Amino acid sequence: MLAYLIRRILSGFLIIVLVSIAVYALFWYGPKSPALELCRRDTNNRCSPEKLAQYEERLGYNNPIYVEYAKWAKGIFTGREIMIGARPYDCDAPCLGLSYRDRTQVTEQLKDRFPVTLSLAVGAAALYLLIGVAVGVWSARRRGTWVDRSLVASTLVFSSVPYYLVALLSMLLLTISTNVFPRVAYHPFFDNPFKWFTGLLLVWLVLGIYGSTSYTRFARGSMIEALSEDYVRTAKAKGLPPRVVTMRHALRAALVPVVTIFGIDFAFLLGGTVFTEKIFSLEGIGKWGVEATYIKDLPVVQATSLVLAVAVVMANIVVDIAYSWLDPRVRLQ
């Protein structure tokens, strides 16, 4: 088990390195130089060729890619000094570079922004897993009845409405034109857990309920399959009460595929919930990453890609561990 974990973490580390190289290369060999973007912004769109050359030189675009990549990678462990424009900027370890836009340290921004996205993701994911599984199980046990049919139908209808519409409307109707929910805002959990909770409540509900529709259908299908298994019939034949048959025998088996999907979904949530952050004006990493991509802010894009890569890799490891815990036939070695 330990050896397996170490191997998985090492291979996960390799994946993260490869992702960072890929993102770097994309910028390096991309059609438009990031230096041009920066130069234009600094000079109010009067970027002369000489000025551009200066910027390219300073940002290191004249050096071979591996030299620059090595510098960037070394900065993560030791910190470094970065020249932008005329003066040097400090970048402390773990240094992910400076944002081209405002010369702030990417790591500092990440520290501010990641908790926003993390809070969003944890609340929403917990909600959609709970709602999805609970409603799915409930629906599966009443398979074929009007309750089941109308639940399935409503999840389909609801998930056919575009997410941004749902999010926008709920914000307008529930926080701006009425005061049903408190204004959406992010307060750090450790400053004031209550404000943290109330500030994000609506966002969690919107994202959680919307996300739960696909989980409802998925959990329902998985549960119907489990309920028809021979071992569920055995459990009934033992004289176990229906609650035990459903929860301990059927649900346990039905959860395995749900957990797999959930792990990957959660990882993507951690990579940033762009619509949600944008609509509710939350400074999370999703919005940050998209905006940085527009202005070719390489260090920021690199950092957000890394967050997603780490999240996906970790989610996969956690899912595998959860698997072996749920299903003893899957032995980790």
Added chain:
Amino acid sequence: MTDTSPGSSTAAAGRPVEADEPFLVVENLTVRFPTADGLVQAVTDLSYSVELGKTVGIVGESGSGKSVSSMAVLGLHDAKSSRITGSIRVGGVEVVDLSESRMRKLRGNQVAMIFQDALAALHPFYKVGAQLAEAYLVHHPEASKRDARRRAIEMLDRVGIPHPDQRVDDFPHQFSGGMRQRAMIAMGLINDPSLLIADEPTTALDVTVQAQILDLLNDLQREFNSAVVIITHDLGVIAEMADHVLVMYGGRAVEYGAVKDILTHPEMPYTWGLLSSVPDVSSDTDARLIPIPGNPPSLLLPPPGCPFHPRCAHVEKVPADLCTTQLPDLEAARSGEGHLKRCHLADPETIYLSEVLPEIAPELIEEATS
């Protein structure tokens, strides 16, 4: 629901009513499943009984209603999707329409079921011992977890699992096929049931393991003196295990009797067909293995008259199209006490000896006629 069978009264009256009736009494049991395509007539007007210490074997092909009727004894059919009429009495308690909570007290306790394919019937995620202990605890709420575990080990030992104190912590997939079936039997017997229903308990096993499991079941029955219903399509299993045999076809009983009578003097062409299709490794190589032509009858639209007539080779021996128009009664056969058959043939014994037996087991003719 209207009862279309004229055989019902005969079947019920065929057995004398005793003061202390057998442990399991099934009377005029009818199971229907309403579906979008129509009413599935899974079991029609079935009656049989099993005494403590005795074994009844139910034989028939897939869809003959043998499993459906036994699941009804445990009340395992969903009340919403099935209609059950008639009477099933377990230890004097009527279980048709019994409340779910009272039914639960019987299940796994007084009546236990052993399913075929133990790999699928045991939960893959729980340890064998935990599954046994769960079965014990649900009917012994006063027992501690440690007691239940001890009981599980004891039962695993009893059914011949080596090192039961270690294997109790294994998962089902770590057991061999035979061991899984033994564990399944241990789970069925953990609450000392008075009635054990074994649904094709040896189907998924190879022949040597099959013989061991049947021996085990025989031993355990002697030890616990329980009533046993064994469901199978294998007449070899019947010969080994049963005291009485119930042959089912198209949801109905078509022949019933002591195992010796049914195997040596069968009077219903379907039973002949079953006997003709049993391979016998020790017999004459000239003996032919004759399959029953055709397919099992539709349970949505059962054929009129005798349900077996479309596949029966002896229809023309019955006058006046009786086979195609009128359902034969389940009535007393010629050989043996309590031997019942559902067939219009006037002299089935002669036909069996002159036409059927020479084809399948010529060496037995002398024995049968003597």
